[in-house]
Amino acid sequence: MNSIEVNNLTKKFGDFTAVDNVNFTVKQGEIFGFLGANGAGKSTTIRMLIGVLEPTSGDALVGGYSIMKQPEMVKRNIGYMSQKFSLYNDLTVAENIRFYAGVYGLDGKKYQERKTWVLKVANLENMENTLTSSLPGGIKQRLALGTAVIHEPKIVFLDEPTSGVDPVSRRNFWDLINDLSAGGTTVLVTTHYLDEAEFCNDIILINAGKLVAQGNSKELKTNYIKNPILEIETDRTVDSLEILEKEKWVGETSIFGNYIHVILNDDTITEKNIIKLLQEQNGINVKRVERIVPTLEDVFIHLIEKDNKQNA
């Protein structure tokens, strides 16, 4: 069953097309990763899906409700948490929970039950009278997610929820997302951390407002890059990169720390050719050359560069 169905969704701001004819579906209970660079159109798409921005054309069904025709029903049935934590810093933890519970019409026993739950997931039991402004970032983020789903929505949208938090907090936060998903909640999450994308059941990538890839992480890695990828480690990374880029059989290159990833255009090229080129002809000490399975990062850089070339 599909939680979200997006059909030909388009948003134009004057002459600029922020979201261009996008289609995708999100299944009930899955964690759906929405990837793209800053300004690619992620936030615009999400703002349309949560019913605060009207599409120029196209439509989407969110939880069965049309974002064009029933944005108010959409709002009742979703949760949303943005990169800016939407908590009131000048309210205490309990006051924030009380406020959002009030906004979603929770009271009595239900309210007590949800309040206890939010305090538990945010690790804030016995700290409910603390001012929100004095909480550390990771805790604040969990509290924000807790209050965003206080009304137990079937679908929750997270817009770059982990930007600016430390790795341990990010890990804890993803545990919480997994718990929600396990409980049947559909989670649509935007991120530009590619390690987080690995936790998603399905992923889409958009660039310049257009959908450029979709699938699970395994499919993305195998379907979009057919050519072999070599990972090379040398003494002189930058020099090696310059030498490699002059060769015809080198497609794309990128640097990962001390390593260079090279996508080859020619199947007949092997590790030996690289060693010959760098070590024998240019005197660079090659420590390691290895054929690898592409990472998501390789795939995305490849796809975005390809797409940008086409657009140009």
Added chain:
Amino acid sequence: MLNRIIAIAKKELKQLSRDTRMLFIIFFFPVVLLIIFGYAINFDVKHIKIAVYDRDKSDYTREYVNGLISSEYFDLITYVQDESEIKRLLDEKIVQAVVVFPNDLSRKLLSKQEVKVQYLIDGVDGTTASAIQNYVNAATYSYSIKLTKEYLAVTGKNSYVPIDLQPRFWFNPELQSTKFLIPGLMGMILIVTAVISISLSIVREKERGTIEQINVSPLSSFEFILGKTIPYIFISLINATIVLVAGYILFGIVIQGSLFLLLFGTLTFLFAALGLGIFISTVADSQQVAFQAANVTSLLPSFMLSGFIFPIETMPAAIQALTNVTPAKFYVVILRAILLRGAGISAFWDQLIYLGIFGTVFITLAIIVDKRSKGKQ
């Protein structure tokens, strides 16, 4: 719906209770204004400092001077001994007026001739100078009448004054300017605190991004605005009460008219003022801009154009038309009618309609701007 509105109102009050800067603006500002306008700015001319150059030194001149200084309008500072001193006294602002009695005053009075008494008045401040002139005229007139009566009594005739003017000032018998100022002051305080507080409180949510969460929630704009407005209506009513109580204790201003009408008029005024504040919050993106806009649209016009200090009737026609930009103008009319005259609704029903129109226009504008900005972010 009611629960959601209450949730917002409660949240707003809690935030406000922790916002010392805002609390300061809301509650301290009125007190300061009251003190400044109640005490420092006083248009009443009393205790005019005079000097007397008495070249006659008779019972007549002493009696005349006693008549002046027995009222609270004149204080005798000094007697002048020669003419050159007069210039110095006026130049150095030691006195505001000098009375010069000619040396033949008593001789002329005894022989029933007309006497000319000279007054030298500091004319730099025209308002004060003309007030001094009026007091002097009145004092001299009554002393003249007294002399006439005495003269007629001596000659055995009855005194006869053909027309005796008996002015009575209604509503403000002592012509105290504070009585005239307090209603205007109350209008100014209420509009400034209402416009600033509501516009800042909405813009703060925009600035901090919390408005985004509100937009995604099932809260309608109407519920949001109403929930935000309710606490500020109560605060404004508290402020109004503070001003009225202070007006009574400090300046003896008693509410002559109906309390119910006063409340109704005040609520109508708040509707207009909060409408203006809500409109500002839709066009301003930062608290700084909102604060400036609120000041410019509420403080300045309510001070200059509401008839609070400067009477609208004496302004040029173009400026008179401009006075309609501030709802305080209409409220001041209502307040003066209720507070000073004890008038009923027939005296100001049209003002209530103007206020209603004002509020409706700005709330409609706010809705239009808000609708336009949606779909653009």
